[in-house]
Amino acid sequence: MLFLSFGVWWEIDPVIDLISLPSPLVFYQELTTMGFPSIYAEPKGKELNLVCIINCMNELLVLQHKNLRAQEEVEIQHLKLGSDMDHLQNCYAKLKEQLELSKREIVGLQERDRQLQSKNRNLHQLLKNEKDEVQKLQNIISSRATQYNHDMKRKEREYNKLRERLHQLVMNKKDKKLAMEVLNYVGRADGKRGAWRTDKTEARNEEEMYKVLLSDYEQRQKQLLLENAELKKVLQQMKKDIISLLPPQKQKPKERSEDGLVLSDQEEDIGELNKENMWELSCETVREQLTNSIRKQWRMLKNHVEKLDNQVSRGHSGAWNEKDVISREDHELETGKLELEIQQCKEMIKTQQQLLQQQLTCDDDTTLLLQDCYLLEERERLQEEWRLFREQKKNFEKERKSFTEAAIRLGLERKAFEEDRGAWLKHQFLSMTADCKPENTTASAFLRSSDPDIRLVKSASRQRRLPSVLSPAVSPEPFQISQYIAQNSVASEKPAADNMPNLWVEGDDKEETEECTKSWEDSGVGPLFRNLHMEQLP
Amino acid sequence: PWFLEVFKARILPQLSPVLSPQASCIQHRLVVRDASSLQILQLYTCLDQIQYIEWSSDSLFILCAMYKRGIVQVWSLEQPDWHCKIDEGSAGLVASCWSPDGRHILNTTEFHLRITVWSLCTKSVSYIKYPKACQQGMAFTKDGRYMAVAERRDCKDFISIFVCNNWQLLRHFDTETQDLFGIEWAPNGCVLAAWDTCLEYKVLLYSLDGRLLSSYRAYEWPLGVKGIAWSPSSQFLAIGSFDEKVRILNHVTWKKITEFDHPATISSKKTIVYKEVEKSPTVDTERLTFPPTRALASSLFSTQSKYDISQVPVSLQYIKPVADRANPKVGVGMLAFSADNCFLATKNDNIPNAVWIWDIRKLKLSVVLEQLCTIQAFQWDPCQPRLAVCTGSSRVYLWSPAGCVVVQVPGEGDFQITSISWHCSGDSMLLLSKENFCVCYLEREERKGVKTCCPV
Numbered sequence: 002m003l004f005l006s007f008g009v010w011w012e013i014d015p016v017i018d019l020i021s022l023p024s025p026l027v028f029y030q031e032l033t034t035m036g037f038p039s040i041y042a043e044p045k046g047k048e049l050n051l052v053c054i055i056n057c058m059n060e061l062l063v064l065q066h067k068n069l070r071a072q073e074e075v076e077i078q079h080l081k082l083g084s085d086m087d088h089l090q091n092c093y094a095k096l097k098e099q100l101e102l103s104k105r106e107i108v109g110l111q112e113r114d115r116q117l118q119s120k121n122r123n124l125h126q127l128l129k130n131e132k133d134e135v136q137k138l139q140n141i142i143s144s145r146a147t148q149y150n151h152d153m154k155r156k157e158r159e160y161n162k163l164r165e166r167l168h169q170l171v172m173n174k175k176d177k178k179l180a181m182e183v184l185n186y187v188g189r190a191d192g193k194r195g196a197w198r199t200d201k202t203e204a205r206n207e208e209e210m211y212k213v214l215l216s217d218y219e220q221r222q223k224q225l226l227l228e229n230a231e232l233k234k235v236l237q238q239m240k241k242d243i244i245s246l247l248p249p250q251k252q253k254p255k256e257r258s259e260d261g262l263v264l265s266d267q268e269e270d271i272g273e274l275n276k277e278n279m280w281e282l283s284c285e286t287v288r289e290q291l292t293n294s295i296r297k298q299w300r301m302l303k304n305h306v307e308k309l310d311n312q313v314s315r316g317h318s319g320a321w322n323e324k325d326v327i328s329r330e331d332h333e334l335e336t337g338k339l340e341l342e343i344q345q346c347k348e349m350i351k352t353q354q355q356l357l358q359q360q361l362t363c364d365d366d367t368t369l370l371l372q373d374c375y376l377l378e379e380r381e382r383l384q385e386e387w388r389l390f391r392e393q394k395k396n397f398e399k400e401r402k403s404f405t406e407a408a409i410r411l412g413l414e415r416k417a418f419e420e421d422r423g424a425w426l427k428h429q430f431l432s433m434t435a436d437c438k439p440e441n442t443t444a445s446a447f448l449r450s451s452d453p454d455i456r457l458v459k460s461a462s463r464q465r466r467l468p469s470v471l472s473p474a475v476s477p478e479p480f481q482i483s484q485y486i487a488q489n490s491v492a493s494e495k496p497a498a499d500n501m502p503n504l505w506v507e508g509d510d511k512e513e514t515e516e517c518t519k520s521w522e523d524s525g526v527g528p529l530f531r532n533l534h535m536e537q538l539p
Numbered sequence: 540p541w542f543l544e545v546f547k548a549r550i551l552p553q554l555s556p557v558l559s560p561q562a563s564c565i566q567h568r569l570v571v572r573d574a575s576s577l578q579i580l581q582l583y584t585c586l587d588q589i590q591y592i593e594w595s596s597d598s599l600f601i602l603c604a605m606y607k608r609g610i611v612q613v614w615s616l617e618q619p620d621w622h623c624k625i626d627e628g629s630a631g632l633v634a635s636c637w638s639p640d641g642r643h644i645l646n647t648t649e650f651h652l653r654i655t656v657w658s659l660c661t662k663s664v665s666y667i668k669y670p671k672a673c674q675q676g677m678a679f680t681k682d683g684r685y686m687a688v689a690e691r692r693d694c695k696d697f698i699s700i701f702v703c704n705n706w707q708l709l710r711h712f713d714t715e716t717q718d719l720f721g722i723e724w725a726p727n728g729c730v731l732a733a734w735d736t737c738l739e740y741k742v743l744l745y746s747l748d749g750r751l752l753s754s755y756r757a758y759e760w761p762l763g764v765k766g767i768a769w770s771p772s773s774q775f776l777a778i779g780s781f782d783e784k785v786r787i788l789n790h791v792t793w794k795k796i797t798e799f800d801h802p803a804t805i806s807s808k809k810t811i812v813y814k815e816v817e818k819s820p821t822v823d824t825e826r827l828t829f830p831p832t833r834a835l836a837s838s839l840f841s842t843q844s845k846y847d848i849s850q851v852p853v854s855l856q857y858i859k860p861v862a863d864r865a866n867p868k869v870g871v872g873m874l875a876f877s878a879d880n881c882f883l884a885t886k887n888d889n890i891p892n893a894v895w896i897w898d899i900r901k902l903k904l905s906v907v908l909e910q911l912c913t914i915q916a917f918q919w920d921p922c923q924p925r926l927a928v929c930t931g932s933s934r935v936y937l938w939s940p941a942g943c944v945v946v947q948v949p950g951e952g953d954f955q956i957t958s959i960s961w962h963c964s965g966d967s968m969l970l971l972s973k974e975n976f977c978v979c980y981l982e983r984e985e986r987k988g989v990k991t992c993c994p995v
Contacts, residue, residue, distance in 0.1 A: 181662075206707055213728065
């Protein structure tokens with residue numbers, strides 16, 4: 002068997018005593034350094050305390066377990082950290098790549114930007130060059146043009162000189178013949194004679210010329226005046242139209258004052274321009290006034306139209322202010338409805354008026370007849386009602402009769418029943434007093450002793466009561482019946498106030514009879530006594 | 540419209556401004572016909588080949604100018620025996636015209652040395668020195684009272700205004716132009732427009748008494764004004780320039796009120812574009828006879844055309860001008876107002892097949908007529924807003940706000956109309972080709988008919 006201790010494999014023979022191993026002193030030292038109690042029974046002894054050892058072993062095991070667990074945890078932690086680390090490293094690598102890419106992109110873009118800028122600069126330079134060239138060419142052209150003009154002039158002078166020379170030579174050569182041959186001279190077109198050239202004629206020429214010019218200018222001025230007058234008329238018209246178009250709504254006091262001023266201006270203008278003849282007015286101030294006032298009015302109109310446009314557009318877009326704005330269709334519907342209503346009302350008023358007229362203007366006879374008619378109507382109605390009422394009355398009579406008969410029968414039957422009952426009770430009582438128990442003598446004796454009295458009293462009272470019951474039942478039969486009728490009839494003929502106690506009594510009676518019937522069914526003593534007792538008690 | 544047979548004529552004939560006679564010349568003969576029937580009324584013979592004829596304003600005289608010989612001959616209609624000959628001699632003759640009163644003839648001598656004013660009433664002769672050799676150097680007012688002449692002395696431009704009554708100088712002033720190109724009076728006779736050479740865009744407006752009213756310059760360096768046109772009411776001045784635009788100035792402030800562009804693509808939905816399309820002639824095969832008749836033959840080979848309305852956007856035929864040539868065919872070279880002031884017809888030279896008609900009341904492009912050939916000329920009816928256009932084919936095109944119509948000149952052979960001249964009443968017009976002419980009568984109603992007449 003191999004045994005590991007202190008990093009050395011020992012081979013031991015399990016048979017041989019463990020104590021032949023390296024001396025437990027080593028263990029003891031280790032353990033003490035670890036803080037365990039001594040494994041020897043006593044200090045410096047040779048005997049080992051087994052319990053101690055086992056305890057130590059136990060603690061060691063526990064320690065070992067703890068350590069193992071800790072180790073596991075640490076390993077897990079370690080793995081986690083390792084994976085986190087990997088992950089982070091991956092991320093880092095990716096980000097680094099991205100950074101690289103974007104850096105490269107930036108560099109590329111910068112390069113492009115640089116190229117474009119340089120191209121731009123080149124183009125600018127080219128443009129400038131072209132412009133300079135154009136300027137240069139223009140300068141060249143102008144200089145050449147002046148040069149050509151100069152040359153042309155020189156050549157022209159030369160040419161003129163040649164011409165003159167040629168003319169002279171030619172004219173000198175030729176004989177001076179009469180250049181014109183005519184049979185006879187023709188008269189002037191206008192029949193007048195030719196005039197000599199004098200200062201007078203010159204002056205007249207000038208005069209004529211100026212006359213022509215003046216007449217032309219006058220004509221033009223007339224035309225312009227006419228045009229002006231027309232345009233002024235048109236402007237006036239426009240002004241009036243604009244004023245009429247503008248809504249006379251509430252404005253801020255400032256605007257109102259402006260308006261007032263403008264209005265007064267306009268009135269002044271209108272007055273002025275109407276007073277004096279428009280055709281002749283053309284002074285600066287009036288013209289300015291007119292145009293300024295028109296401009297103002299036009300601006301106001303424009304604002305108004307713009308406002309309306311905005312309103313319409315707002316309405317279209319859906320942001321309504323329903324108080325102020327209603328849609329066109331609704332408006333139209335409303336107006337249609339109102340018109341219809343108005344129509345109907347008018348018609349009604351008309352008919353009513355007609356009727357009223359008829360009434361007011363018809364004769365006495367007709368009125369009397371009309372009144373008679375109404376009375377007849379009423380009378381007939383009343384007769385109808387009377388008839389109905391009588392029928393009902395008859396019916397009620399019939400019913401009452403039948404009820405009275407029924408009540409009489411009921412009374413008779415009750416009477417008979419009471420008599421029977423009294424007889425039976427007597428019989429019972431008599432039979433019962435013979436076989437009573439001794440035990441309940443005390444209580445019952447009292448009862449018994451008083452019983453007959455009580456019973457008798459009872460019976461007597463009953464008897465007395467019965468007739469009293471019966472008598473109200475019999476005698477005031479009509480009362481009962483009438484009361485019944487009164488309950489059922491619609492017409493309130495007889496008062497039912499004094500029937501109330503009868504009702505109550507009747508109710509009691511009914512209860513009694515029910516109880517009596519019950520007692521007959523039990524056919525026992527107890528119930529009888531109870532009955533008796535109950536009767537006694539009010 | 541009805542036509543007459545085509546007549547041979549060597550030179551542009553002219554319709555008398557007032558009355559009905561119509562003059563045409565062949566070689567050295569002057570033929571005067573009645574304008575409505577074209578019957579020959581008179582026949583005159585001149586000394587040389589006639590280069591130019593002109594009626595006097597009262598239709599009593601006709602001048603015939605023979606530039607080669609330097610002679611002008613005047614004939615009278617009332618008195619066929621009356622004759623007059625003006626000989627410029629060695630001075631030469633480059634141009635000749637009547638004065639507005641019909642009694643003076645203004646001859647421009649060679650090299651533009653002077654303008655000689657010959658009077659038929661008196662023996663007096665006047666000279667105007669240093670006239671400018673430009674396109675429109677002489678302008679008469681509509682009422683014939685004043686005449687403006689462009690002059691150039693010492694390399695500077697001047698304008699002289701003369702009273703036509705007595706040929707007295709009224710005003711003489713210099714202009715701020717580099718090289719005055721043309722002058723034109725406004726129809727009211729009170730404003731004179733002068734414009735500079737195409738190297739410089741400048742339009743100057745002078746009052747009758749010589750004051751500079753305004754100066755207008757649209758841009759500096761590119762080629763400038765190509766032509767101008769006054770509106771008949773003198774309200775507007777239309778300036779057509781080499782940048783393919785027309786600018787309209789108003790007579791109150793002399794500032795531009797609008798400019799009309801002539802792009803190659805028309806995209807506005809409000810513009811009507813009439814396109815001339817050829818329609819192949821329908822041949823009734825059953826009616827074919829042998830030998831084919833003249834009419835049939837001509838109708839087979841002549842192409843008919845009609846107008847179609849093109850759907851906007853339309854792109855017109857655009858010709859890019861040759862860059863290194865002078866006087867390039869670019870820009871608005873032809874412009875004319877209608878008689879009622881409502882329309883302006885223009886032609887952009889690099890879109891040579893189209894006539895642009897602008898509505899002046901709305902200042903917008905109203906109609907574009909796209910033709911098959913290059914526009915040669917157009918002219919407005921002097922009475923109503925009706926435009927006649929010719930493209931060098933044998934058809935004349937008429938446009939009015941009611942619509943447009945192609946009118947075929949009947950007849951055999953080629954008749955290439957190169958210019959049009961309306962009669963002052965607006966009832967007929969003269970259609971001229973290089974060697975022939977034709978009179979087209981327009982009926983007031985829409986009936987069409989052809990009246991034939993034997994040629995001379």
